[in-house]
Amino acid sequence: MRQRRTAALMMGLMMACALSVVPVLASAQVQGWSEGAAARQVSMRDLIPRMSSGQAYSERYGFSVDLEGGGHIGMDFTISNLGIRSGYGAAQVRVRLPGQERYEYGERVSRGDWTTAEDRFALDIAKTQVEAQGDDAFVLRHDGDVKVELTFRNTMPMWRPGSGQIRQGEDYYRFTLISPRADVEGRVQIDGEWHTVRASRAGYADHVATNVAPYELAKRFSRFRDYNDDVFVIWREIELSEKFGGRTLTWAMVGVGERIVFSDADAQLRPGNVRGDGETGYQVPHAVQLEGESGQGQMRFVMRGDRMEKKDLLASYGRAARLVASALSKPWQYNIHGEYALEVDAGGRTLRTRGRGHYTVDFVNP
Known part of the structure; x- marks a missing residue:
């Protein structure tokens, strides 16, 4: 083929x-x-x-x-x-x-x-x-x-x-x-x-x-998604550029079976075990803690990485395009693999689950 x-x-x-x-x-x-x-x-x-x-x-x-x-x-x-x-x-x-x-x-x-x-x-x-x-x-x-x-x-x-x-x-x-x-x-x-x-x-x-354009909007995009039997959990984070106020915005959602049991459009994500990458200059979180609260209840998500992969997102482009683009943006992608724990209190019930997955951090600009 x-x-x-x-x-x-x-x-x-x-x-x-x-x-x-x-x-x-x-x-x-x-x-x-x-x-x-x-x-x-x-x-x-x-x-x-x-x-x-x-x-x-x-x-x-x-x-x-x-x-x-x-x-x-x-x-x-x-x-x-x-x-x-x-x-x-x-x-x-x-x-x-x-x-x-x-x-x-x-x-x-x-x-x-x-x-x-x-x-x-x-x-x-x-x-x-x-x-x-x-x-x-x-x-x-x-x-x-x-x-x-x-x-x-x-x-x-x-x-x-x-x-x-x-x-x-x-x-x-x-x-x-x-x-x-x-x-x-x-x-x-x-x-x-x-x-x-x-x-x-x-x-x-x-x-x-x-x-x-992504390099105008944000410094960093982070995301996680995992299916764990009946449980579906997803969250996304954007660190906005100074032109857009420099805030960090995070949302999270948890589903069980066919129902969405929890969501928070203003969740709080805290990076941990942050390590500098000497090659790129980016500060990479090797652990995260996310907390959410809404009328549905509360959630807490913790993940600790034990393995990292990184990728130069401009590496596959031609020399001329790479040269011009690198003057505007320095996009690198990091995949942090590890164990996570999720706890959700909603509807009078408590859901606890553990799994293994990875979250992705796309750095656009320092």
Whole structure:
């Protein structure tokens, strides 16, 4: 099987082009996840791209599933104005099945070469499609050297943290959990042979929409997600840039079975065992403690890392793009692996669970 690797996003060059045209941000107050009106229940129509002419506008839809019997499939769709042209679309596909060679695909196309529906959520970008099916399912397809056909059926409803956005004046960063948990079934064709794939409550998808370049918005993005039998826990943290007030904003959500039992759009995350990385200059937390409180109850999450992996996020780009981009941003990714403990008091009951996982810290700028 032939692997196809295409530098679809050209991140470094896009950053460079965007910087010269991003307007100076107003001094309006920053609205965090917990401020403003709470987001209403998400519908499929909310996922339709809201195309914008702003140079920093982008939307990303990410789908992933850990398969029964081992293996993983990921499919990402990006719409963006960052770069030389506006309104381009990009698709990335990753397939790893037991006993098969890993497949990776990525392609970026101009605005006239991809389509989106106006009356429903449906994207067709670079041999890769996603389409809403009813109120709680998605059909995904990819027609490359490897063919993929998948259906995600949500077992937990779509959800947004608090107001669903961080906002300052006209500038925004929005986040939606498209599939907190989903049953997945489908098939993958490799070298002409179809392989049936499935997973129970192990599918995940989210949607991010923004009109601010990441290196303008934040210094750091941190995230964690884990499925532990019936329990699903997810949290995300953003340390905003000084231009956006320099606050650290964190939200957390816990689900049991098909229900969300706890959420807090203003959780507090405390880093621990912070170690400096002499190569990058970043201060990396090798432990975290997160506490949340809402009308549903309280939660506490503690994790201590015992292994770290790091990655230069510009390493895969060409010399010219890397040189320009590194003058604007120094993105490094750290994955901290370890044991965690979760305790939730909600609805008159106490939930305690332990597991092993990893949290990711993406540093954008010092």
